[in-house]
Amino acid sequence: MTTTTSAPAGLIPPSEDPWRGFIPGSWMATVDVHDFIVCNYSPYEGDAQFLCGPTDKTTRLWNTLERQYLAHERRLRVYDVDTTTPADIDAFGVGYISEDDDVVVGLQTDVPLKRAMMPNGGWRMVETAISEAGHEHDPRIKEIFTTYRKTHNDAVFDIYTPRVTAARSAHLITGLPDAYGRGRIIGDYRRVALYGVDALIVDKERMKDAVAGQDFSEDWARYREEHSEQIKALRALIRMGARYGFDIARPAADAREAVQWTYLAYLAAIKSQDGAAMSIGRLSAFLDVYIARDLAAGALTETQAQELIDALVIKLRIVRFLRTKAYDQIFSGDPYWATWTDAGLGADGRTMVTRTSLRLLQSLRNLGPAPEPNITILWDEALPETFKDLCAAISVQTSSIQYVSDEHVRDHWGDDAAIACCVSPMRTGKQMQFFGARMNIAKTLLYAINGGRDEMTGSQVVEGFDPICSDEPLDYEQVWAAFDAMLTWVAQTYVEALNIIHYSHDKYAYEAIEMALHDSEIVRTLGCGIAGLSIVADSLSAIKYATVTPVRDDTGLVVDFTTEGTFPVYGNDDDRADEIAQLVVSTVMDRIRALPRYRNAVPTQSVLTITSNVVYGRATGSFPSGHRKGTPFSPGANPENGMDTHGMVASMLSVAKLDYADALDGISLTNTIMPSSLGHTERERVRNLVGILDAGFGSGLFHANINVLNRATLEDAMADPESYPNLTVRVSGYAVNFVKLTREQQLDVLSRTFHSSSWGPP
Amino acid sequence: MSTLSALPVTDQSALAIEGFDAPEHRLAGTGLAGLAETTLPREKRLEAMRVGELGSIHSWELSTAVDGPGTRLVVFLAGCPLRCLYCQNPDTLRMRDGQAVSAEDLLALVRRYRPVLAATGGGLTLSGGEVLMQPVFAARILAGAQAMGVHTAIDTSGFLGTACTEEMLANTDLVLLDVKSGIESTYTRVTGRALGPTLDFGRRVVAAGVELWIRFVLVPELTDAAENVEPVAAYAATLSTVTRVEVLPFHQMGRDKWATLGRPYALGDTSPPAPELTERVREQFRAHGLVTH
Numbered sequence A: 001m002t003t004t005t006s007a008p009a010g011l012i013p014p015s016e017d018p019w020r021g022f023i024p025g026s027w028m029a030t031v032d033v034h035d036f037i038v039c040n041y042s043p044y045e046g047d048a049q050f051l052c053g054p055t056d057k058t059t060r061l062w063n064t065l066e067r068q069y070l071a072h073e074r075r076l077r078v079y080d081v082d083t084t085t086p087a088d089i090d091a092f093g094v095g096y097i098s099e100d101d102d103v104v105v106g107l108q109t110d111v112p113l114k115r116a117m118m119p120n121g122g123w124r125m126v127e128t129a130i131s132e133a134g135h136e137h138d139p140r141i142k143e144i145f146t147t148y149r150k151t152h153n154d155a156v157f158d159i160y161t162p163r164v165t166a167a168r169s170a171h172l173i174t175g176l177p178d179a180y181g182r183g184r185i186i187g188d189y190r191r192v193a194l195y196g197v198d199a200l201i202v203d204k205e206r207m208k209d210a211v212a213g214q215d216f217s218e219d220w221a222r223y224r225e226e227h228s229e230q231i232k233a234l235r236a237l238i239r240m241g242a243r244y245g246f247d248i249a250r251p252a253a254d255a256r257e258a259v260q261w262t263y264l265a266y267l268a269a270i271k272s273q274d275g276a277a278m279s280i281g282r283l284s285a286f287l288d289v290y291i292a293r294d295l296a297a298g299a300l301t302e303t304q305a306q307e308l309i310d311a312l313v314i315k316l317r318i319v320r321f322l323r324t325k326a327y328d329q330i331f332s333g334d335p336y337w338a339t340w341t342d343a344g345l346g347a348d349g350r351t352m353v354t355r356t357s358l359r360l361l362q363s364l365r366n367l368g369p370a371p372e373p374n375i376t377i378l379w380d381e382a383l384p385e386t387f388k389d390l391c392a393a394i395s396v397q398t399s400s401i402q403y404v405s406d407e408h409v410r411d412h413w414g415d416d417a418a419i420a421c422c423v424s425p426m427r428t429g430k431q432m433q434f435f436g437a438r439m440n441i442a443k444t445l446l447y448a449i450n451g452g453r454d455e456m457t458g459s460q461v462v463e464g465f466d467p468i469c470s471d472e473p474l475d476y477e478q479v480w481a482a483f484d485a486m487l488t489w490v491a492q493t494y495v496e497a498l499n500i501i502h503y504s505h506d507k508y509a510y511e512a513i514e515m516a517l518h519d520s521e522i523v524r525t526l527g528c529g530i531a532g533l534s535i536v537a538d539s540l541s542a543i544k545y546a547t548v549t550p551v552r553d554d555t556g557l558v559v560d561f562t563t564e565g566t567f568p569v570y571g572n573d574d575d576r577a578d579e580i581a582q583l584v585v586s587t588v589m590d591r592i593r594a595l596p597r598y599r600n601a602v603p604t605q606s607v608l609t610i611t612s613n614v615v616y617g618r619a620t621g622s623f624p625s626g627h628r629k630g631t632p633f634s635p636g637a638n639p640e641n642g643m644d645t646h647g648m649v650a651s652m653l654s655v656a657k658l659d660y661a662d663a664l665d666g667i668s669l670t671n672t673i674m675p676s677s678l679g680h681t682e683r684e685r686v687r688n689l690v691g692i693l694d695a696g697f698g699s700g701l702f703h704a705n706i707n708v709l710n711r712a713t714l715e716d717a718m719a720d721p722e723s724y725p726n727l728t729v730r731v732s733g734y735a736v737n738f739v740k741l742t743r744e745q746q747l748d749v750l751s752r753t754f755h756s757s758s759w760g761p762p
Numbered sequence B: 001m002s003t004l005s006a007l008p009v010t011d012q013s014a015l016a017i018e019g020f021d022a023p024e025h026r027l028a029g030t031g032l033a034g035l036a037e038t039t040l041p042r043e044k045r046l047e048a049m050r051v052g053e054l055g056s057i058h059s060w061e062l063s064t065a066v067d068g069p070g071t072r073l074v075v076f077l078a079g080c081p082l083r084c085l086y087c088q089n090p091d092t093l094r095m096r097d098g099q100a101v102s103a104e105d106l107l108a109l110v111r112r113y114r115p116v117l118a119a120t121g122g123g124l125t126l127s128g129g130e131v132l133m134q135p136v137f138a139a140r141i142l143a144g145a146q147a148m149g150v151h152t153a154i155d156t157s158g159f160l161g162t163a164c165t166e167e168m169l170a171n172t173d174l175v176l177l178d179v180k181s182g183i184e185s186t187y188t189r190v191t192g193r194a195l196g197p198t199l200d201f202g203r204r205v206v207a208a209g210v211e212l213w214i215r216f217v218l219v220p221e222l223t224d225a226a227e228n229v230e231p232v233a234a235y236a237a238t239l240s241t242v243t244r245v246e247v248l249p250f251h252q253m254g255r256d257k258w259a260t261l262g263r264p265y266a267l268g269d270t271s272p273p274a275p276e277l278t279e280r281v282r283e284q285f286r287a288h289g290l291v292t293h
């Protein structure tokens, strides 16, 4: 199918000229926010002196929110649920935190923190979540979604194959988005501010009819139908904006409107979808253009500019979705990944850091640290030193920033890419992901040895594979061949499940408003994930370099191993072990590439576990590496907890060896370092962290989640959570309030490697 | 002991140090990751160690902000003539417990990390154990690292300072000198050795114009007496190339290692110093105009 991208008729600004003073470019003729930014933004290399503290309004608003809502929510888990109004863009009337003090307005429902139900994904999840929150569901709504309206979840289970259900219940594949929204789609919310919704509707109508003359095909029909859905969603967005008193059919005329319009577009997304990750994209340079214009014209002061950013950040901190407790096991701490991507370099070599990048960081000081928005800095050694220092200082003080390699992202996805969720990069408005949770490759290794029998239950889950029967020490070549064969089976089953899920999601829970803020022709990736990399790498290394003998129960099932001798361990910059990890990642990718994919999606892989490393571990047996049955996996691509004994930088260098080309959806490393191990003075700590980040990313690392924490602080927080409401820890590509984690997950965080210096304080 | 401190500065008979020995062990899975071990017969190994082609190494790591500026490749050499009561690395005390690694391989490791060390403003630190137990090997590594443009440091008690040649000092950018006590008798109680050689070595470092950091491990009821701290501070204040003093609070992270080795550990019941005590001692140093952390 072909479509053209000539100038849409509707992109003409209204008479007050919202585009006054902007440098013209092709962005005026086609929807192209990136071009607008490149033409108009001002890189900032200076220091943080210009920044302002919070206004009285900001402080009052934040205090109101804290006292009247957040404090209650921490106690109750769920503040409130609306049980009668299935959510949609314009399903609710207006709501405010404080009508007097809200600088940026708009809530998901009519009350802050009140959660809406989104039953298109599946009724059972909604009903469970409502009852777990201590409420009763409305039988009328249940009747609608169980009798008249088919859901995504119903469709998935209509199609699932026996092998998918078998692998799913055996925990070979876990966390599939078959009962919750898939997320990881970033609408280009900036388009609403720059062009106004009317122009976007005209553009979508034009694109819809661009194919009108072509022959029927299922793709063609879906294209036309999806465009119609998108146009309806854009109209609903205009209605929702009007309720709050804004005419967002037209472009934003100043900074205040640009922030408000962008937020309303995002709000439409989070009112209608509860995707696992609802990221906001890359806003700073865009908003900075508007702020700079108003500042220059004397229409805005720096204090007011900061107030606007603070207000937006406050709104991003109170996004809420109705989730079950089971969901919290996989994604703990109630995250929604309003990931805000910032910094990096432009293709022309200029830094994309603007004054608004600093204003965003300043919000962490004005409001105190918090897990959301998930501030993600695209790091490059060439970023302005003052900015690097500022980021590192905030990491040292609050651990509330994560870092991703700008070079990897820029080289593969361009300089307007944003991170969805934790580490998944995509070109804003031009690309979306079919999110895939992950397969348990550690368990796959045990299945290979046991010929498809489950090491925990003994039952035969996968048919047609021979177990390794000999009681001699395991032979590396033989185990590798068996692992590869089992991996192929698991990958086939996994990708089959993903194809089914995304086919059903598009059909029954289509993200109309998010996709309306994308181009009509986009790139789709299938983000396949793995869990248990360090265990597989270390176990294969043990089999190769030490002597590993299986231990069997009386049915012949291998339930443990004895490992004699020593072996290289992944995470110590030892090539022998790290090469095995590389081989595993590239083999997984090869197996996935060979499989058919829904909508011809580009296959990608992530080495990321979110917080599911705990549930994966619980369902998995013991390993030649010494990893014990039932204990948490290390997160993401991390080395096994406590086994990276050569320092944080060595552990980074090991992870950096995994080839990003094999894992385009991201390779996640979460590190915890004690403050004393970064230096004696604040200045030393900051400079040393900058050095570590430069060194890690300079060596090819993709992602670094940096915690600067003492173990004692976490232990205190477990004992006395009331005193640590805002203690933020980075768990795996995102941050959580530590006190919101389950006890098991808190213990998992404590069991991770704390990189310390030998003479640090005890 | 006294014969040791009387050794002429360049006398290679310093290698006759008691305990200078070839390692017995094979490469362990952790600790020496990425370094090849040497499998020469023992006699050949000992010979190669005397000429500095081979060293006995406990482990290495990349650590930040503890053993010199920036992120550093810290190499822990095996063997130490002291027996500090609080030693946190009791498994590094005997040279034959280490592993034989060639100078060539270790320099290859330095080369591998040169970009990382440069990016972080760090460098190489030879620590231990006692680096000056293997002076010829250490000198070779320091010279090789400096030739690559890598910042070099040694972390030493200074007790074997006479084994450090002028040339070796010239190849060292920073000396971390552990002055474990100011009173002779306390020093001996803590380490089993004499204090004099350490003080002499510090002065030699200054004479060579090499930057010095003075480190003092603060152990409650062992080294914390004001009278014990004072002479250390006064001494440090006389050394013109001292740029900082680090007061390191005692901790119990080494306790398990003593237990594993089955050796008696005298400080099993000692607590880390209270923050106020640490601050008092730091103030004592600061009173001498020393930048103290």
Ligand code: SF4
Pocket: B080, B081, B082, B083, B084, B086, B087, B088, B089, B090, B092, B093, B128, B129, B130, B157, B191
């Ligand atoms: S000098 Fe260092 S290595 Fe030697 S015994 Fe004392 S503390 Fe231990």
